[in-house]
Amino acid sequence: MSYKNEWFLLEADDNIDEIEHREPTEEFLFYRAVATGDIETVRKNCEAGRFVEGEGVGVLSRDPVVNLKYHFVITTAMITRLCRQNGMELEQAFRMSDFYIRKLDDIHTEAEVHSLHDEMVMDFTEKMRKYARNDTNSKHINACKEYIYSHIKERITIEDLADELGVSSGYLSRLFKKETGISVSAYIRSQKIDMAKNLLRFSDYSMIDIANRLSFSSQSHFIQQFREVVGMTPKKYRDEYYMVQWDIESGTPRTEGDTAGMPMPDEMSDKK
Template sequence: MNYRDEWLLFEADDDIDEMEHRQTSEEFLFYRSVAHGDVDAVRRNCEMGRFVESNGVGVLSKDPVMNLKYHFVITTAMVTRMCRQNGMELEHAFRVSDFYIQKLDYISTAQGVKKLHDEMVIDYTEKMRRYYQKNIQSKYINDCKEYIYSHIKERITIESLAEEFDVSASYFSRLFKKETGISVSEYIRDQKMEIAKNLLQFSNYSMIEIANRLSFSSQSHFIQLFREKVGVTPKKYRDEHYMVQWDQ
């Protein structure tokens, strides 16, 4: 019997316990927190022990420690590629990945694998946080971008940002454009589009749900802006990229 036939028999076996896997959007949000340097969110996830929970997680090996090791390698690969997509230098990203995966050879307990996992994701997260801090010209603009990131699902205006940072809207607009090269509105729109692309690629949210989650005035407005920015409609983007496009 070949592997394909064995799988068909396995799939048809009535004795197999049904198990619902975690939503991919939940995993993606964790990877995104790492890639965006959100140390607090990643620490909370580690403290909750989500990595070692069995509910919603595929069984890759009947040996519990080996099963965790396989999941560790998958998580490391996903984190590495997300960090690459968000600016980490390629060779650096893969050297860190190789370092932590090789450490698995010396671990023989589930607790040991969890400890290594937590150290690995925190290490990547802190590296990405330093990357973002280093690549921003001023603390003022850094704080502004942090605010936008934290409120990206809301409707953000120049006026609301200026009020938040206690400056005039005209001064805020000039300063932001001077230091970043683009307007505040364009930056906010770009960030929303990046999240929209990720949701189209890694979640099952409908177009209207994505439009609502990102506080666009309507689904048609979202589709129009997405097409202007990305060059294709959201539907075409999802058709071409859903769950398959990872930078190598």
């Protein structure tokens, strides 16, 4: 009997163990957190032990260690491609991927796989964080971006940044515009809108939830700011891009019926 026929019989078996796979929202947000260098989010995920939780994920092997290794490989592949898409050098991304996957050969317990997973995702995240804050800017501007990134969910003012850096707000404002080409407020807004786009695509948060989460003064203010930056309302953006199947390599959505490219996390029953 072919494997395909075996699957057809298994699929129709009323006694098959029913596993309701969790929504891919969490996987996407986690992968994005790694690819954008969001160390705080990634660290919290690791500390919560989300990678080894069994509820809502597929069983890829009856051997628990092998099962975890399979999920590790899937996670590494997805993170590698997203980091590459976000600017990591091709050779570096795939060499890191190969290095960590090869390390599985010497691992024989679930705890060891879990530990390797956490080390791998933190390594990728830290490198992406450094990439996003390269040394082309002065020390003050890099520190400014670092503060904004770490406090993106809060209301941030130029005065907050100036106090944090120990300089005057006028000096920081002029320096930031000179080195980045945009104002501090424009940069903060762009970072908040980028996070909002991910929440609209990969979560079920309402507009008011997203507005509050990112400390916009009101839902209407969030909608106005989003439309100015993106060119459409948050609702239209969600309607067009919510859970769309993305081609990880190119960063573009795949049209219906297009099966080219790597399968998405819900198709692979991935863990984080």
